[in-house]
Amino acid sequence: MAFWLFKSEPDTWSWDQQVAKGGPEEWHGVRNYQARNNMRQMKLGELGFYYHSNIGKEIVGIVRVAALAHPDSTAFIPGEKIVWECVDIEAVEPLKMPVPLDVIKVTPALKDMVLVNNSRLSVQPVSDAEWAHIRKMGGL
DNA sequence: GCCAACGTTGGC
DNA sequence: GCCAACGTTGGC
Numbered sequence: 136m137a138f139w140l141f142k143s144e145p146d147t148w149s150w151d152q153q154v155a156k157g158g159p160e161e162w163h164g165v166r167n168y169q170a171r172n173n174m175r176q177m178k179l180g181e182l183g184f185y186y187h188s189n190i191g192k193e194i195v196g197i198v199r200v201a202a203l204a205h206p207d208s209t210a211f212i213p214g215e216k217i218v219w220e221c222v223d224i225e226a227v228e229p230l231k232m233p234v235p236l237d238v239i240k241v242t243p244a245l246k247d248m249v250l251v252n253n254s255r256l257s258v259q260p261v262s263d264a265e266w267a268h269i270r271k272m273g274g275l
Numbered sequence: 276g277c278c279a280a281c282g283t284t285g286g287c
Numbered sequence: 288g289c290c291a292a293c294g295t296t297g298g299c
Contacts, residue, residue, distance in 0.1 A: 277298105279299105283293085285291095287290095287291105
């Protein structure tokens, strides 16, 4: 069981919209090979954090992988091979208290998080220890 | 709004 | 295959 982190600009697609969706939603639009490869490794039912970049800059909720990686329907160019893929995710529950980036940065147990060291990667792995730590900080 | 970090593109 | 130029992301 691996853990993940999904980044989204709330301007584009926010946690509230994800919740309002009430079910699985394609995590489309990822155009980065590392992020795609992470999605390919996801298994059904695995959990991830939902992070708001730019506005908020905090982890706000927990999502579940609801469909394995499949071709990204927004990446279709006639005559070209589809290289971009996405999983589907659905909202599970919000953190009772969002965990902001600046707090993560000053927490020694979280100093190796990808979010701290490669903030531009939009789909990231999270270690078991980091997962447990942030859950607790978030009041779950 | 600025800029650092990173990824991609394209000339050689 | 290298690397400079460029575009994008995202924190500040």
